[in-house]
Amino acid sequence: MKKPSSYKHSITSGFIVFIIGFWCLFPLAWMFITSIKPLGTEYRIPVEYWPSQPTLDNYRTVLGERFTIQRSLLNSAVVSTGAVLGTLLLSSLSAYGISRLRFKFRTASLYIMQIAGMIPPIVIIAPTFVLMRSLGLLRTYWAMIIPNMVYALPLSSFLIASYFANVPFEIEDAAKIDGAGTLRTLFRIVLPIAAPGIFSAGVLAFLGSWGEFMLANTVSIGSAAVETVPVAILSFSRAFDLQWAWVAAGTMVSILPVLLAVIVFQRVIVSGLSAGSLK
Amino acid sequence: MISNKIETRTGMVLVLPAVLGLVIFNYYPIVQSFVYSFFDLEFTTDWLNAPFIGFRNYAVVMASDQFWYTFLFTAGFTLVAVTLDLSLGMAFALATFYVPGKMRGLLRAIIIVPWAIPKVIQASMWRWMLNTDVGPIGDVLVRIGLVSEPPLFLMDRYLAMGSVVAAYTWKGASIAAFFLMGGLALIPREVTESAIVDGANAVRRFFSITLPIIMPTVFVALLYRSQDALRVFDVVYTLTGGGPGNSTDTLSSFAYNAYFRFAQFGRASTYAVVTFILVALVGTFYISRVRRNFSFRE
Numbered sequence: 394m395k396k397p398s399s400y401k402h403s404i405t406s407g408f409i410v411f412i413i414g415f416w417c418l419f420p421l422a423w424m425f426i427t428s429i430k431p432l433g434t435e436y437r438i439p440v441e442y443w444p445s446q447p448t449l450d451n452y453r454t455v456l457g458e459r460f461t462i463q464r465s466l467l468n469s470a471v472v473s474t475g476a477v478l479g480t481l482l483l484s485s486l487s488a489y490g491i492s493r494l495r496f497k498f499r500t501a502s503l504y505i506m507q508i509a510g511m512i513p514p515i516v517i518i519a520p521t522f523v524l525m526r527s528l529g530l531l532r533t534y535w536a537m538i539i540p541n542m543v544y545a546l547p548l549s550s551f552l553i554a555s556y557f558a559n560v561p562f563e564i565e566d567a568a569k570i571d572g573a574g575t576l577r578t579l580f581r582i583v584l585p586i587a588a589p590g591i592f593s594a595g596v597l598a599f600l601g602s603w604g605e606f607m608l609a610n611t612v613s614i615g616s617a618a619v620e621t622v623p624v625a626i627l628s629f630s631r632a633f634d635l636q637w638a639w640v641a642a643g644t645m646v647s648i649l650p651v652l653l654a655v656i657v658f659q660r661v662i663v664s665g666l667s668a669g670s671l672k
Numbered sequence: 673m674i675s676n677k678i679e680t681r682t683g684m685v686l687v688l689p690a691v692l693g694l695v696i697f698n699y700y701p702i703v704q705s706f707v708y709s710f711f712d713l714e715f716t717t718d719w720l721n722a723p724f725i726g727f728r729n730y731a732v733v734m735a736s737d738q739f740w741y742t743f744l745f746t747a748g749f750t751l752v753a754v755t756l757d758l759s760l761g762m763a764f765a766l767a768t769f770y771v772p773g774k775m776r777g778l779l780r781a782i783i784i785v786p787w788a789i790p791k792v793i794q795a796s797m798w799r800w801m802l803n804t805d806v807g808p809i810g811d812v813l814v815r816i817g818l819v820s821e822p823p824l825f826l827m828d829r830y831l832a833m834g835s836v837v838a839a840y841t842w843k844g845a846s847i848a849a850f851f852l853m854g855g856l857a858l859i860p861r862e863v864t865e866s867a868i869v870d871g872a873n874a875v876r877r878f879f880s881i882t883l884p885i886i887m888p889t890v891f892v893a894l895l896y897r898s899q900d901a902l903r904v905f906d907v908v909y910t911l912t913g914g915g916p917g918n919s920t921d922t923l924s925s926f927a928y929n930a931y932f933r934f935a936q937f938g939r940a941s942t943y944a945v946v947t948f949i950l951v952a953l954v955g956t957f958y959i960s961r962v963r964r965n966f967s968f969r970e
Contacts (some may be wrong), residue, residue, distance in 0.1 A: 399772075406771040413764055414782045420797040420842065421785065423808060427800065440811045483690040490686030494679050502687040504959070509698040511955040513903035515924040516948040517701035519708065519931050519941065523717045524701070543693040550690065575682045604790035606906045611932065623792035627910055630796050637800060644796065648789055655788035656781050663780065663850055 421648075428452070428641035435638045451642035461617045462643050465625035466650065472537045472609075472621055473602040479542035480598045481591060484550035489579050492554045493565070510547030514607045522611050532619055536612040541605055545598035552597070556590025557583060593661045603651055622647045702948065709941035717937050729942045738918060738926075743946070746922040749837065750901040756841045757897045758890065761848025765856055766878075768849075780853075786846040795910035798839035802826060829919040832912050836920050840907045844900070848893050855889025856882070895958045902950050923947040 427435050428451055430444040455462055490496070491503050521540060522531075530536040560583050568578045584591065606623040613620045620628070626647055630640045655662065709729050711722040733739045768779050786794065801807050802825040810822030825831045859882060867877050883890070905924040908914060914921035914929065921929075923943050930940035 403772065406775055409767045410771060410775055410779050410782070413767060413779065416842070417782050417785050417846065420794075420801055421789075423801055424797055436806055438805060440806050440808060442808070483693065487687040487690035490683045494683035494686070495676070496680040496683030498684060498687070502691055505691055505694055505699075508955070508959060509694045511899055511951055511958065512698050512702065513899075513924065513944075513947045513951050515903060515905060515927050516705050516944040517698060518928070519717065519937060519944070520701035520704035521697065523704075524696075539693075540697045543697040546690050546694060575686075600788070604792075606790065606792045606909075607928070623790045623906075626790075626796060627792050630799075640796075641800070644793055648793055652785065652788045655784055659777075659781055659784055662784065662787075663853065 424641045424644050427638055428645050430638050432636060432638045435641070436635075451638045452646065455639050455643040455646065460629070460639075460643065461620070461625060462629075462646050464617060465620050465622045466647060468534070468619055468625075469603055469621040471534055472541060473599050475534065475538035476541035476545060476602040477595050477598045479538070480545040480549050481553075481595055483542070484546050484553055484594065485579070485584060485591065487546070488550040488554035488557060489583060491550075492557050493583075494575075506547050506550055509543075510551075518607055518611055521608065525612050531612055532614060532616040534619060537602075537605075537609055537619075537621065540608055541602040544605070545601055548601075549594035549598050552594040553587060553590050556587035560586045589661070589664070593664060596658050596662055600651070600655070705941045705944050705948075708937050709945050711938050713936070713938035713941075715935045722938075725938075729938050733939065733942045739943070742918070742921050742923055742926050742943070745833070745920065746902060746904075746924075746947075746950075749833070749840075749904065749922060750898055753837050753840050753844060753901045753904075754894065754897045756837065757844035757848045757901075758852075758893060760841065760845035761852055761893070762890075764845060764849035765852035766882075768853055769856055783846050783849050786843040787850075789843070791843065791906035792910050794843050795839050795907045798835065798842065799826070799911050802835050826912055827916055829916055832916060832920050836908055836911055839911050840901070840904060844897060848897055851893040851896070852886065852889060855886035859885050892958075892961075895954055898954050899951050899958075902954065903947055923950075 426443065429447040429449065430441065430451075431446055431448050432451060432454075434441065434444065454460070487502065487506065491499055491506075525531050525536040564582055564586075565578055568582050573581065603621075604623060605621075606627075609621045610624045610627070613624055615628075617625070626640075626644055629643050630637075633639050707719055708717065710724060710726060711719040712725045712728075713719060713722050716722065764783050768776055768783070771779055789797070801809055804810055804822045804824050804827075807822065807825070810819075810825065813819050814822055823831055825835045863881060863885070864877065867881050872880070903924050904922050905928060908920055908922050908925040909928065912920045914925050918926065924947055927940045927943035927947065930936045930943065934940075
C-alpha cells in the first residue's frame with residue numbers, strides 16, 4: 394500500500410471503519426435500543442432513536458418463567474456440543490484414513506464426503522423427517538444432534554486434513570517402527586500436531602449447528618423442550634409481534650453467548666477459513 | 673512396515689463411520705426425494721402404496737407459471753446477491769489491509785459479527801428495521817426527503833425482493849470478506865511495492881495486479897456463495913415468508929411450504945430436486961478441484 398501522510402491515512406481509515414461498522418453493527422444496535430424501550434413505546438411514532446426512559450424490564454420479563462429463552466439456549470448448547478464432538482471424532486478418523494493411508498476406496502470416500510457438503514437442505518429434509526419419525530426420534534435432541542454431526546463432516550474433515558498435511562511422514566513412520574499402531578499414532582502423534590485445525594473445525598461446526606434452522610424447525614414440531622435458539626426466536630417473534638421490545642430483549646440474550654465467543658475466537662475462525670478457501 | 677492388506681482394512685475402518693453417516697443422512701434422503709417426485713403423494717409419504725405417475729409431477733410443475741417465476745426469482749436473486757456479496761466482501765477485505773495495524777483487529781472483529789448471528793435472527797432483525805411504521809430505514813428515507821411516506825418494504829413486490837437481498841447480503845458480504853482476506857494475505861508485498869514505484873494508481877493496481885493474483889480465491893468464494901444463494905431458505909422464510917403472495921418465494925421456501933404446510937410430498941419433491949440439480953451444476957466446478965485440494969500420501 395502507498396504510504397499517504399499518516400494523518401490523512403488515519404482519518405480515511407477511521408472513516409472506513411465507521412462505515413463498515415455501521416453496516417455490520419446497526420441491525421444489532423437497533424435490536425439493543427428496542428430492547429431497552431419500555432414495553433409499548435417501541436411502536437410510538439415518531440421513531441425514538443434512544444428511549445426517553447431506558448429500562449431493563451424487558452430482560453427481566455423474557456428471562457422470567459413465562460418464556461423459554463434459557464431453555465432454548467440450553468437446547469442449542471446440547472445439540473451443538475453433541476454434534477461437534479461427534480463430527481470431530483468421525484472427521485479426524487476419516488481425514489486421517491484418506492490423507493495418510495493408501496487403500497482402494499480412498500478417492501471414492503473423498504468424493505462421497507466432499508460432494509455431501511454441497512447438498513441443499515431442502516432436498517433431504519422430508520425424507521429425514523420421515524426417517525426420524527420412524528425411528529421415534531421426533532421432538533428429541535438426537536433428531537438434531539446426529540444429522541448436524543453428519544452435515545458438518547465434509548467441511549471439518551477437509552479442514553483437519555489440511556492440517557494433517559503439516560505432519561511430516563517421518564514422524565509417523567518413526568512411531569510405527571517403535572511399534573505404535575495406527576490409532577495410537579493418530580491420537581498420540583498426529584492429532585496433537587493438528588490441534589489448531591481441529592479446534593477451528595470445531596468452532597465452525599458449532600456455529601453451523603447453532604444456526605441450523607430447517608431441520609430443527611421440522612423435527613421439534615413446536616415442542617419448547619427441544620427447540621433450539623433459531624426456532625424459539627422465530628416462534629417468539631411471531632407470537633409477540635406487538636410486544637417487540639420483548640422480542641428484542643430475547644434476541645439479545647440469545648445471541649450474546651455465541652457472539653462473544655466468535656469475537657474471542659476470531660483469529661482461529663479466520664485461519665480455519667483461509668485454510669479451507671485458499672488451496 | 674505394515675502390509676498393504678492391513679493398511680487397506682485400517683483405512684476402510686477409519687472412513688466407514690463418516691461414510692455411513694453421510695449415506696444415511698445425505699445420500700439416502702436424496703434418493704428418497706427423487707423417488708417421492710415420481711409418485712402421487714399427498715398427505716402421505718408412503719410411496720410404496722401410492723400410485724406411480726412417472727414424470728407427471730414434473731410435467732405439472734413445468735407447466736405452472738408459479739414454478740418458472742420461482743425458478744427465475746431464485747436465479748435472479750442468486751445473481752444479484754452473489755454479486756453484492758463479493759463486491760462488498762472485496763471492499764471489506766481490502767479495507768482490513770488498508771487500515772493501520774492497530775485498527776485491523778477491531779475491523780475484523782466488526783466484520784465477523786454478522787457471521788455469528790443465526791440466519792433466522794439476522795432476518796428477524798431486518799424485519800424489524802424494515803417495519804413501515806417504526807423502522808429506522810423508512811424513517812430516515814422520509815427525513816432526508818427521498819419519499820413522502822415510509823415505503824411498504826415487505827408489502828410491495830419489488831421492495832420485498834430488494835429487502836430479501838439486503839438482509840441476505842448483510843451476512844453474505846462478511847462471509848465473502850473472510851474468504852477474500854485469506855487470498856489477499858498471500859500477495860507478496862514486493863509485488864505491490866514495485867507497482868507503486870512504477871506509478872500505478874490504486875484502481876489500476878487492483879485490477880491489473882491484485883485481482884489476477886487472487887482470482888482462484890475469488891472463484892472459490894463465487895462457487896461457495898452461489899451454492900448458498902441457490903438454496904436460500906431461512907432468510908426468505910423469516911423475512912417475507914415468500915410474500916407478498918409468492919413473489920419472493922425461492923425454490924427452497926416454496927418446496928418447504930409445499931411439504932410441511934400443504935403436505936404435497938410428490939409435488940414439493942420436484943422443486944427440491946430442481947434445487948439440487950442447480951446446486952450440483954455449480955458444484956461440478958468445485959468438485960473438479962477437490963482432489964487437487966486434498967493432501968494425500970501418494
